[in-house]
Amino acid sequence: MLQLQIIREQTQAVIEGLGKRNFKEIELVQQVIDTDRQRRETQKSLDDLKAQSNNDARKIGELMKAGKAEEAGILRSSVANDKEKLKAMEGTLADLEANLQELLYRIPNVPASIVPAGKSAEDNVVAHQHGTIPKLHEGALPHWELIRKYDIIDFDLGIKIAGAGFPVYKGKGAKLQRALINFFLDEAEKQGYREIQPPIVVNEASGYGTGQLPDKEGQMYFVNADGLYMIPTAEVPITNLYRDVVLAEEDLPVKNVGYTPCFRREAGSWGAHVRGLNRLHQFDKVEIVQVRKPEESYQALEDMCHYVQGLLEKLELPYRKLLLCGGDMGFNSANTYDMEVFSAAQQRWLEVSSVSNFEAFQSNRLKLRYKNKEGKTQLLHTLNGSALALPRIVAAILENNQTPEGIRIPKALVPYTRFDLIN
């Protein structure tokens, strides 16, 4: 949620920024300003009237004590008169506040200056590319056939016990998952991240805190009986640890990492390009989350990108780094880089990480602040990134490293898998 103050004071810049996103409902900005003005006017008159009636109430008390019941009675009836007015004004104010809130929820974050304008993924900019695209041997297979051939991941069994999009990992397939998770967690720890194991369900307030609600209500699994949402990413619980928190300066920066399964309904998004591991309802992901002082957040974004790129290099996967254009960024983000690995049998780039700076957009909702040296509380910046999402990494490893003898495990991973070939 954008800060009201910024919309009020930098209206033109906000409108221009949202233009880079191709944001269709630009009129919401003016509506916010109008609603806010009405809200303030209403509050002023309401407060004045309340001040008046507070005074009257006090006077009545004094008159009663002084035994002047008659005068008290007169005053009492005049106060009763104001009550109707008060009620009405309170109603108006509540409506205005709710409207304002609702309008603010619908406005996405303003892209950072570096973000190019654009409508869709086609307008993203390749910021960096690394590694060579492997040449596969004759008869190379896509991963969804490799997993059958080596019997390491089983979609049919998953369908039997849960449904499509819930694969069962078996034998070396399961061990590969576990190895990747441990590898990612250990690497993050070396970079100073603290490991967190959060709940994988969250309450409604947490959903609002990081912006999944009300926006993406239908995308999360919902446990009706208990009013809990299954998390679509560890970002939700880990960032919400800091909801309604005022940090001390010495607590900063916050660098957390967590592994969780992630659950996504992916309603309506099934189609041609989602075979095999490309899109799942449940998948594993290690997520890094940072909380930073505003002036440090862009440096942190760089650091996080470099860290993720380092992981991909250690896994020997060819990748490219995309600077997302305004239209392709998430609702909450001010600046996002996507990392894509090349999956050689599919001949496709697969997104395996998304690293974002939300600036104060999330912390404004979360009320995540810190007390600076002058003793002033101010909003912090939040950032997060996948480091990394497993299924597509697995797909790329399987496809790129296949040989007639079997699938070669990247060297960095062998200490974790304790085997170097799937055959």
Added chain:
RNA sequence: GGAGAGGUGGGUGAGUGGCUGAAACCAACAGUUUGCUAAACUGUCGUACGGGUUAAACUGUACCGGGGGUUCGAAUCCCCCCCUCUCCGCCA
């Protein structure tokens, strides 16, 4: 699932209708004292949204888990909800 207890400021914890935005203590911060540290003493010490100001000063309103009600007036009385804790039951 059953029974009970409780939710007040950073913490402990007073407060059963007006003088309570809230005692006291602790913590924190600033200062005095001191050769330094400690102790002692003095002062400051909530948040949000408004008005006001170049900025302050100043000022209004709201907030004692959340929502509603009674009353001229609610932390205090009534109703509903939520949460936490304890015991019992069940269970990994």
